[in-house]
Amino acid sequence: xxxxxxxxxxxxxxxxxxxxxxxxxxxxxxxxxxxxxxxxxxxxxxxxxxxxxxxxxxxxxxxxxxxxxxxxxxxxxxxxxxxxxxxxxxxxxxxxxxxxxxxxxxxxxxxxxxxxxxxxxxxxxxxxxxxxxxxxxxxxxxxxxxxxxxxxxxxxxxxxxxxxxxxxxxxxxxxxxxxxxxxxxxxxxxxxxxxxxxxxxxxxxxxxxxxxxxxxxxxxxxxxxxxxxxxxxxxxxxxxxxxxxxxxxxxxxxxxxxxxxxxxxxxxxxxxxxxxxxxxxxxxxxxxxxxxxxxxxxxxxxxxxxxxxxxxxxxxxxxxxxxxxxxxxxxxxxxxxxxxxxxxxxxxxxxxxxxxxxxxxxxxxxxxxxxx
Numbered sequence: 001x002x003x004x005x006x007x008x009x010x011x012x013x014x015x016x017x018x019x020x021x022x023x024x025x026x027x028x029x030x031x032x033x034x035x036x037x038x039x040x041x042x043x044x045x046x047x048x049x050x051x052x053x054x055x056x057x058x059x060x061x062x063x064x065x066x067x068x069x070x071x072x073x074x075x076x077x078x079x080x081x082x083x084x085x086x087x088x089x090x091x092x093x094x095x096x097x098x099x100x101x102x103x104x105x106x107x108x109x110x111x112x113x114x115x116x117x118x119x120x121x122x123x124x125x126x127x128x129x130x131x132x133x134x135x136x137x138x139x140x141x142x143x144x145x146x147x148x149x150x151x152x153x154x155x156x157x158x159x160x161x162x163x164x165x166x167x168x169x170x171x172x173x174x175x176x177x178x179x180x181x182x183x184x185x186x187x188x189x190x191x192x193x194x195x196x197x198x199x200x201x202x203x204x205x206x207x208x209x210x211x212x213x214x215x216x217x218x219x220x221x222x223x224x225x226x227x228x229x230x231x232x233x234x235x236x237x238x239x240x241x242x243x244x245x246x247x248x249x250x251x252x253x254x255x256x257x258x259x260x261x262x263x264x265x266x267x268x269x270x271x272x273x274x275x276x277x278x279x280x281x282x283x284x285x286x287x288x289x290x291x292x293x294x295x296x297x298x299x300x301x302x303x304x305x306x307x308x309x310x311x312x313x314x315x316x317x318x319x320x321x322x323x324x325x326x327x328x329x330x331x332x333x334x335x336x337x338x339x340x341x342x343x344x345x346x347x348x349x350x351x352x353x354x355x356x357x358x359x360x361x362x363x364x365x366x367x368x369x370x371x372x
Contacts, residue, residue: 087271088342094264095346100353101257102126108253109162112246115154123354125149131351164238168226169217169247171297173254174290176213177262181287182206184280186321217247258293262286268342269317269335273324281322288316289339310336 103126107117117125129145146159154162185202216222219240227237242250266285270277278284292313296305314332317324324331 082274084271087267091264091267091271092342092346094260094267095343096349096353098257098261098264099127099346099350101253101260102130103354105250105253105257106162106166109165109250110149110154110158112242112250113158113162113165115149115158115162117149117152117154120354121152123350125152127347127351127354130347161238161241164226164230165240165242165247165250168222169250170254171294172213172216173251174258174294176210176251177255177258178287178291178294179206179209179213181283182209184283184287186278186280214248217244217251219244219247222247258290259286262289265289265339268339269322272335272338273322273331275323278321278323284320284322288313288320291316292336306340310340313339 100123103123104119106126107119107122110117110122125145125148128148129141132140132144142160142163145163146156149159149162150156182202183206185206216225219242223238223240226240230237240247262285263282265288266282269281269285292309293305295312296309299305299308301308310333313336314329317332317335318328322328322332324335
């Protein structure tokens, strides 16, 4: 018994072994949160309130144009308007020709990607989708066209790829056409007195821009540029499968369409403006109309670039030395808005023509959530 008590006493006196504590992972230092810049807050606000921003911007443009016209009303009222209806009608027909050419160029892109559509189906799908461009969002025409094309046998990936290639080559072609017409611009003398622009700035800009734009069509570089833009728009990346020759051919087709529309715009301008235009007016009109479309499309604020395109065209007409007479800027606004109305009218006429070409109706777009 004494041995048991001695053993128990020794056990109680023996220091207890403490278990090793579990290793604690070091806490990573918390990186300081960078303060949001004023520009970042402004962009965030614009994204959250996109509809309101669109309305405000359109109202600001309308007020700006209204003030400019109001200040120049006496000059506009005294301007000798003499509409030449023959030139106006021919210009309108050329805008229709460009509108109809868009679907044929898209059909050419699809063929190079391995899908085929007949010309009538391509026209009706393209024009039906283009009609919804005026809905705010800048994506509805993409969704509509892809869905309609899928119902005609074009897989969705090819449909989306064709539109990415279309937008890239269409935008670059318009810029390329403008760059070529810069070679015909005047010396920008009206700007040099205030901005100290070199006398031959337009020609220098064209000489530099043309090879750069052609380089931008090189497939690896164009793919990088596209994916950068898609990433900024929070869209998935894309992969270009067309060759450089294919992209150059498609860009040439778009460029020809801009030449057709630019000639139409020149005739519309000539039908409204009574003062003699400079010898380079035709080349200037082609470039101005193409760049005006680019600016309107890339604005991403108003549906179909309403307002931005007209502002750009009006200012470019003045800077291009088009000798509009009277208050040149106010007359430029008149020309720009008449050309916009005729361009919209050409879309309506083109849609009607496309539907009259065949009695078959396009299948309806499936409801959201339907089959993939």
